[in-house]
Amino acid sequence: MTLQVLYRGPLESCNYGCAYCPFAKRIEDPAARARDEAALERFVDHVAADSRQRWAIFFTPWGEALVRTAYQRAIGRLTRMAHVERVALQTNLSVSARWLRRAEPAKVGLWCTFHPTETDRGSFVRRVLAHRAAGATVxxxxxxxxxxxxxxxxxxxxxxxxxxxWINAAKRTHGAYDEALRSAFRAIDPHFETNTFRHRSRGEACATGWDTISVDGRGDVRRCHFVPEVLGNLYDGTFAPARRPCPNETCGCHIGYVHLDRLGLRALYGSGLLERSLPTSRRLPVVGAPRARIASTCQS
Ligand code: SF4
Ligand code: SF4
Incomplete structure (x- = not known):
């Protein structure tokens, strides 16, 4: 079994300042930056040392990590490990593709969010194309x-x-969409509808806690970013994977509900699961899911 790890260390800074940002936009002092880098290095060292396990890593920071050379180095190191299958990252893609020279680009998946108030379209598209040309999946x-x-x-x-x-519904800051806007965004992203509501999840089978976990800077393991219970620690061997039903009423963020069995989204995304890439042939709409309109905090 490949263990998929959503890693979120202490980093909470960003080079952008989007008004709708749900994350903490802070400037770290050198000590905080050093703490984040030490936590990252410990995590990468742990993965390096455990070659009995196959790994796929997804960096989901509370800010922007790719502007940090420590993260570029970490991705480079991880992708060169034979027992690491994939390394994905949520990013605003404000950097040039040169950093990919540190990595095995075929193993890199990039979830790139365009922020129209922070960068111009032409520059952003050029960076997307450069990362693809270098071999990353985006x-x-x-x-x-x-x-x-x-x-x-x-x-x-x-x-x-x-x-x-893809279009992420701004559930926290915008609320409900009228049909005209819903249909306009659906014309761009046929899967937009799936992201416009929180999915009923209590008691349902979800693969988190089994083959997918959330790990923080201390190595504490939670099943996902949305259930606070700590299941053990990655570094001291106290985490044991197990299949567990979801304890939350609903799940509203793509990086969570994509693991909810009944939605069948893992099969849809296939090898692009972590970075949310979807071949043209699979972009058919998902319809008929029940809705629970509850405010969400996730829109990155
Ligand atoms: S939404 Fe993303 S890019 Fe924008 S300020 Fe927040 S972390 Fe940075
Ligand atoms: S359905 Fe969502 S909230 Fe529930 S366990 Fe899975 S990822 Fe976590």
């Missing part, structure tokens, strides 16, 4: 604020057809 996305509709349409036009452009 998905591109936009937060579905009404004000972003024109930017999302233009971005769809500017990207090659085989780059999936």
């Amino acid at each position: 998905s591109v996305g936009v937060v579905g604020m009404p004000a972003h509709l024109a930017a999302a349409r233009a971005l769809r036009e500017a990207l090659p057809e085989d780059v999936y452009l």
Whole structure:
């Protein structure tokens, strides 16, 4: 079994300042930065040492990690380990593709969010294309604020057809979508609907805690980012994978509900599961799921 780890260390800074950002936008002092880098290095060392396990790593920071050379080095190191299958990262893709020279690009998956108030479309698209040309797999996305509709349409036009452009519903800051806006975003992302509501999940089978876990900077393991119970620690061997039903009423974030069995999204995304990439042939809409309209805190 490949263990998929959603790693989120102490990092909580970003080089952008999006108004809708749900994360802490702070400037770290050198001590905080050193703590984050030490936690990252410990995690990478642990993965390096445990070659009996196959790994896939997904960095989901509370900020932007790719601007940090420590993360570029970490991805480089991880991708060169034979027992690591994939390393994915959520990023604003504000860096050039040169850092990929440190890595095995075929193992790199990038979840790239376009923030129209922070960068221009032309530069962003050039960076997307450069990362693809260097061998990484990419998905591109936009937060579905009404004000972003024109930017999302233009971005769809500017990207090659085989780059999936997802739209994340701004459930926390925008609330419910009227049919016109819903349909406009659906025309860009046929899977937009799936992200517009929180999925009923209590008692349902979800693969988190089994083959997918969340790990923080101390190595504490939770099943996912949305259930606070600590299941053990990765470094002291106290975590044991087990199949457990979801204890939460609902699950509203893509990086969580994608592991909910009944939605069948793992089969849909296949090898692009972590970075949310989707071949053109699989971009058929998912319909008929029940809705629970509860405010969400996730829109990155
Ligand atoms: S939404 Fe992402 S890119 Fe924008 S400020 Fe927050 S962490 Fe940075
Ligand atoms: S359904 Fe969502 S909240 Fe529930 S365990 Fe899975 S990822 Fe976590």
